[in-house]
Every structure is written in structure tokens, then in C-alpha cells.
Amino acid sequence: MDYLVKHHDALRMVFRQTSAGYTAWTRAVEEGTLYTLETVDYRNGPYAEALEAKATEIQSSMDLSAGPW
Numbered sequence: 001m002d003y004l005v006k007h008h009d010a011l012r013m014v015f016r017q018t019s020a021g022y023t024a025w026t027r028a029v030e031e032g033t034l035y036t037l038e039t040v041d042y043r044n045g046p047y048a049e050a051l052e053a054k055a056t057e058i059q060s061s062m063d064l065s066a067g068p069w
Contacts, residue, residue: 001037005029006029006034012028012034012067013027014026014027014064016065027067
């Protein structure tokens with residue numbers, strides 16, 4: 001994962017709204033946490049519902065103006 005995020009600049013992009021529209025820049029590799037990785041075991045229980053809930057949680061926590069935490 002480290003290599004992937006360091007190699008592909010678009011995975012480190014941050015977007016901020018300005019008076020002229022949106023500004024995008026690529027965060028430096030040294031500029032904080034590049035990503036977080038969480039593993040989840042869906043072997044027990046209703047897979048589809050649990051996966052949908054996790055996807056909703058992840059998507060609602062995204063902040064394109066701050067980048068990854």
C-alpha cells in the first residue's frame with residue numbers, strides 16, 4: 001500500500017473551494033498520514049447489510065479538503 005500511494009500522486013490529492021472555483025494540489029508523502037487500512041471480518045452475519053453499512057460509514061467520513069487522516 002505504501003508504494004501504491006507514494007507512486008500514484010492522484011491518491012494524495014486534496015481539493016479546496018476558493019472564490020475562483022476549486023483548487024487541487026498533491027500532498028507530499030511526508031505531509032501526514034497517507035491512508036488508513038482497516039480489516040473487517042464479514043464471515044459471520046448478514047454480509048450485504050454489513051458491507052453496505054461499512055461503505056456508507058467510509059464514504060460519509062471522506063473530506064476532500066483535508067485528505068486522508
